Amino acid sequence: MPDTNEAYLQIGEVAERTGVTQRTLRFYEEKGLLRPPERMDGGFRLYSEDDVRRVDHIRRLQDLLGITLADIKEMVDAEEMLLELKAQYRPDSDVDEKKVQLRKAIDVVSRQHDIVAQKAEQMSEMKSQLEERLQTFDRWMKELEQLERKAPVA
Amino acid sequence: MPDTNEAYLQIGEVAERTGVTQRTLRFYEEKGLLRPPERMDGGFRLYSEDDVRRVDHIRRLQDLLGITLADIKEMVDAEEMLLELKAQYRPDSDVDEKKVQLRKAIDVVSRQHDIVAQKAEQMSEMKSQLEERLQTFDRWMKELEQLERKAPVA
DNA sequence: TATAACCTTGACGTAGGGGTCAGGCGTGGC
């Protein structure tokens, strides 16, 4: 059993809180999207609050970007790397090594940013188009109502 | 053979221009996303420029919104309806009927708009987060370079 | 200590979105 006082969660609770099924949680683990959680002596999985956040994050990416889990894995892996980097940041040995890692991190996040930026732009473009269209419809509707007032139903 | 002088395209050309495979074009037709095109006497499909635009549109929706083809079908069907409405607009018979259709169209487009607007917002939020992160990295990188200047490599 | 509620792995099933033949016609240039 983990020694911490942090509240550990069983798979059912995580499923409920994140809105995914237990199957999905095991599936994400299998695919490497979630690091294998601690286990109780009997083998039950024990998740942390971090894991919950992670699942939420994965779902948001899936929903928003509509990309594959493989791509999402790349992203979350990169973010994992960043956390490690951050953790090792103070003991300032091996500056060159850290620069290399930081470069990698910047590259990854830059790519993410570009993808998101591009989609965001296209998305607002589409939004504008839809708004224009709605205005057109409103105009039409008003015209139809004018017509009706001038020539009421027989 | 269609009587028009509009340039008709065979499936291979459409595939090339839209960047999808012939199989995909037939698949979209099968699923009702593309109305069945004209045929030559021998059975070859003849697409119009409109069809090309339609395919591009479908792809954009797929890419951007990450929704199913069934959902996309709803959207493009709605848009088709609008075009018809537009075409019949002048011969102003049956105003009530048209109002009903227009209402439906407005509903559909409103829903589309809401979805897109929500995603657009979440997307720019994510974009900002990534930009913040990149700035943090830049700061870190600069700090590392400072460190190096103060204590050059042994 | 028994029982309900929860969890385990394993295996098979499925919907969506196509890819990839195979076997057979259509079409256009010489």
Add this chain to the structure above:
DNA sequence: GCCACGCCTGACCCCTACGTCAAGGTTATA
């Protein structure tokens, strides 16, 4: 009229992202 090339349908295959049992072990409560 022949040849190369393009297109036709049908059938089966594949990957992704899970869903759905089945058979059995674990945990908490009475």
